[in-house]
Amino acid sequence: MAGIRIENARIINPDTSRDEVGVLCIDGERIVSEDSLKSADTIIDANGKWVCPGVVDLCAYMSKPGQDFKASFANEAKAAVASGITSIACPPDIHPLIDNPAAVELILRTAADTGNVKIFPIGALTEGLAGERLAEMYTLKQAGCIAVSNATKPLLNNEIFRRTLEYAASTDLTVFYAPEDPWLKNNGTVNEGEISTRLGLPPVPHTAETVAVSTALLLMEQTGAKIHLTSLSTARSVDMVRKAKAEGLPVSAGVDICHLFLTDMDVDNYHANCHLVPPLRGLEDKNALWTGVLDGTIDVVCSTHQPISLDAKAVPFTSTPPGASTIEMFLPLFLDFLSKNKVNPVSGLGMVTRNAARIINRPLGSLSPGSIADVIIFDPDISWVADISKLTSNGKSTPFANWQLQGKVSHTIIDGVLVYQID
Amino acid sequence: MTANTIQLDNQGRLKHFLSIEGLDKTILNDILDYAESFAGVSGRAVKKVPLLRGKTVINLFFEPSTRTSTTFELAAKRLSADLLNLNMATSSTTKGESLLDTLQTLEAMHSDMFIVRHANSGAAHFIAEHVGPHISVINAGDGQHAHPTQAMLDMFTIRRHKPDFDNLKVAIVGDILHSRVARSDIHALKALGVNDVRVVGPKTLMPANIERLGVTVYDNLGEGLDNVDVAIMLRLQKERMISANIPSEREYFQRYGLTFDRLRVARPDVIVMHPGPINRGIEIDSSVADSKQSVILQQVSHGIAVRMAVMAMTMGNNPGDNS
Numbered sequence: 128m129a130g131i132r133i134e135n136a137r138i139i140n141p142d143t144s145r146d147e148v149g150v151l152c153i154d155g156e157r158i159v160s161e162d163s164l165k166s167a168d169t170i171i172d173a174n175g176k177w178v179c180p181g182v183v184d185l186c187a188y189m190s191k192p193g194q195d196f197k198a199s200f201a202n203e204a205k206a207a208v209a210s211g212i213t214s215i216a217c218p219p220d221i222h223p224l225i226d227n228p229a230a231v232e233l234i235l236r237t238a239a240d241t242g243n244v245k246i247f248p249i250g251a252l253t254e255g256l257a258g259e260r261l262a263e264m265y266t267l268k269q270a271g272c273i274a275v276s277n278a279t280k281p282l283l284n285n286e287i288f289r290r291t292l293e294y295a296a297s298t299d300l301t302v303f304y305a306p307e308d309p310w311l312k313n314n315g316t317v318n319e320g321e322i323s324t325r326l327g328l329p330p331v332p333h334t335a336e337t338v339a340v341s342t343a344l345l346l347m348e349q350t351g352a353k354i355h356l357t358s359l360s361t362a363r364s365v366d367m368v369r370k371a372k373a374e375g376l377p378v379s380a381g382v383d384i385c386h387l388f389l390t391d392m393d394v395d396n397y398h399a400n401c402h403l404v405p406p407l408r409g410l411e412d413k414n415a416l417w418t419g420v421l422d423g424t425i426d427v428v429c430s431t432h433q434p435i436s437l438d439a440k441a442v443p444f445t446s447t448p449p450g451a452s453t454i455e456m457f458l459p460l461f462l463d464f465l466s467k468n469k470v471n472p473v474s475g476l477g478m479v480t481r482n483a484a485r486i487i488n489r490p491l492g493s494l495s496p497g498s499i500a501d502v503i504i505f506d507p508d509i510s511w512v513a514d515i516s517k518l519t520s521n522g523k524s525t526p527f528a529n530w531q532l533q534g535k536v537s538h539t540i541i542d543g544v545l546v547y548q549i550d
Numbered sequence: 551m552t553a554n555t556i557q558l559d560n561q562g563r564l565k566h567f568l569s570i571e572g573l574d575k576t577i578l579n580d581i582l583d584y585a586e587s588f589a590g591v592s593g594r595a596v597k598k599v600p601l602l603r604g605k606t607v608i609n610l611f612f613e614p615s616t617r618t619s620t621t622f623e624l625a626a627k628r629l630s631a632d633l634l635n636l637n638m639a640t641s642s643t644t645k646g647e648s649l650l651d652t653l654q655t656l657e658a659m660h661s662d663m664f665i666v667r668h669a670n671s672g673a674a675h676f677i678a679e680h681v682g683p684h685i686s687v688i689n690a691g692d693g694q695h696a697h698p699t700q701a702m703l704d705m706f707t708i709r710r711h712k713p714d715f716d717n718l719k720v721a722i723v724g725d726i727l728h729s730r731v732a733r734s735d736i737h738a739l740k741a742l743g744v745n746d747v748r749v750v751g752p753k754t755l756m757p758a759n760i761e762r763l764g765v766t767v768y769d770n771l772g773e774g775l776d777n778v779d780v781a782i783m784l785r786l787q788k789e790r791m792i793s794a795n796i797p798s799e800r801e802y803f804q805r806y807g808l809t810f811d812r813l814r815v816a817r818p819d820v821i822v823m824h825p826g827p828i829n830r831g832i833e834i835d836s837s838v839a840d841s842k843q844s845v846i847l848q849q850v851s852h853g854i855a856v857r858m859a860v861m862a863m864t865m866g867n868n869p870g871d872n873s
Contacts, residue, residue, distance in 0.1 A: 319758045320758050320759050321758070321759040321762045323757070323758060324733075324757040324758055324759055324760055324762075324763070325571065325733070325763070326671055326672065326695055327671035327672075327692070327693050327694035327695030327696065327730060327733060328671050328672070328693075328694075328695075329694075330757070330758060332758075396675070397671075397672035397675055397676060438648075441648075441650055441680075442648070442649055442650075442676070443649070443668065443670035443671075443672050443673040443676045444670065444671065444672045444676070445670045445671065445672075445693070446670060
């Protein structure tokens with residue numbers, strides 16, 4: 128197998144805190160030390176660029192709502208690898224719904240055949256995501272699911288929630304839980320507050336999330352299950368998770384990139400690209416999410432990319448599907464977040480690489496010799512504008528349209544194979 | 551794009567009429583003054599002025615309405631416009647045609663104005679953003695967001711009885727949560743200089759942070775009506791009371807229904823308003839609705855003059871043109 132030698136790069140390995148200019152060598156599908164690579168048939172001069180582990184995104188949808196996974200996967204995978212994302216955990220609420228081994232197989236085979244990005248399917252927590260009966264979690268795990276989740280679909284009641292947690296714990300599967308109480312949400316679409324009142328849009332109170340977080344934490348304590356709270360949006364949730372972690376509960380939590388940059392003010396004038404689940408909250412919530420990310424209460428940041436067409440968003444606000452196309456803007460936005468907070472990339476990038484890999488229990492997210500060679504080269508000097516007509520994703524609906532972004536991925540290597548190179 | 555960059559043209563004149571929020575006192579007074587000039591038209595033997603002759607106005611009602619659609623119809627006819635009433639509940643949108651495709655089809659018929667009622671908040675705003683530049687859009691009620699012509703006819707009615715807005719005390723009573731009328735009335739009253747605007751109702755019918763719109767919140771009707779000049783009673787939207795908003799109509803009437811007894815704490819010359827249709831015995835007692843303090847029927851007839859003014863202004867006519 129061919130070897131790759133990347134020279135003159137700023138090597139950023141958050142796993143070992145290595146941050147220095149040097150050489151990174153890849154032999155076969157693994158990273159190796161410089162002296163153990165006998166010959167390289169690809170030599171990349173990465174002068175002025177950064178080399179880091181590929182991004183592990185714990186939530187991205189690879190198809191439009193209602194569209195077949197297979198029909199759109201290749202294109203979304205292309206968008207992902209060109210943006211430095213090498214692994215994606217795929218939620219179960221897609222077509223086909225991931226509640227049976229055949230669906231898992233179809234997804235894994237499609238991914239293996241068409242894209243280079245690694246797909247980690249998350250199985251359904253309940254049959255058909257209907258929230259009523261346990262899904263065959265053990266079968267799903269054997270088929271290749273790395274966690275279970277009911278996505279954003281509600282559970283019938285807390286008794287079912289308790290039993291699913293107990294069964295997942297006995298199956299050694301982490302439960303990805305989107306904390307949202309469906310009754311308190313009551314078909315709401317935007318954060319409850321001045322904006323929802325002014326715009327006359329159905330509101331989602333903070334308690335729709337905080338009640339669900341508190342229930343999840345209490346049931347975790349009772350059942351011994353491992354829960355990953357997929358995307359927090361409120362200050363109180365961050366506080367509760369911080370406290371639970373201090374008490375030793377093995378909870379982890381994520382936040383969506385949109386929630387680090389936007390608030391409900393951005394929904395003003397019925398901006399449908401800001402119709403998200405969970406809804407964008409107030410400024411004080413955004414600030415608390417920042418603090419939570421910086422102090423480690425929040426473990427990971429995800430794209431929660433959803434390819435939604437412009438047509439689907441071209442209806443009055445409440446009729447629009449929630450979600451936004453974010454995968455191509457994700458890494459520059461995340462690095463901008465780090466830079467705004469004066470966090471060195473070597474300390475910050477662990478959140479979207481090693482931390483995420485740990486939550487799905489996969490040996491990814493490191494540049495140390497022996498690690499799997501999922502590697503990206505990032506050019507921090509490229510300035511670009513998020514022009515929706517130039518996005519690769521089929522989803523053109525994004526709140527970041529026309530944002531000025533700094534830095535772009537120039538090379539992506541997955542399992543030691545160079546799968547993307549900038550034009 | 552803010553509501554105003556879309557509502558106003560580059561000279562600051564009304565192009566669409568979507569929301570009161572963001573419009574200043576001058577424009578609101580222009581509408582009221584212009585409406586005064588039309589108020590006489592209805593009483594004349596020939597009830598027409600030729601301001602919109604040759605223009606095609608389309609009533610696009612995606613939600614049922616009687617008084618709003620008919621007063622818009624009368625207003626259009628008195629301005630000599632050609633009017634088309636489309637009942638969108640039975641149209642091609644129910645056959646799966648998208649709203650944008652429907653709009654383009656109607657635009658292709660060389661229409662000049664869409665009067666839109668829609669169950670979704672923001673629908674009129676959305677339509678205004680997507681129509682061609684020669685079309686004006688008037689919001690005839692969108693979800694729980696705005697009903698700006700209703701607010702203007704309310705202001706017109708108040709001004710006829712109590713022109714000194716600065717010193718008015720106005721209470722809006724009932725289902726504030728679901729009411730687009732309440733939101734538009736609040737914006738209009740505040741813009742016209744009313745300091746003391748109150749909203750009265752149980753917490754279950756009060757939207758979050760409503761006080762940020764500059765109103766005081768009361769859950770006790772007696773306190774809310776204390777010394778007010780104007781009481782605006784809202785219709786209890788029974789069709790929207792899907793969840794646990796009120797225990798029963800009977801208990802609602804007991805706590806928030808307007809009776810003469812309740813009205814005694816208000817100013818002796820208080821006027822009682824209601825956007826209609828009234829639920830007698832639920833939000834208002836019949837004897838109050840039919841009393842001389844009630845201006846409910848005046849509101850209806852003022853609706854025609856106010857809608858004539860708004861339609862004429864958005865089509866480029868200005869107050870003073872037809873004096």
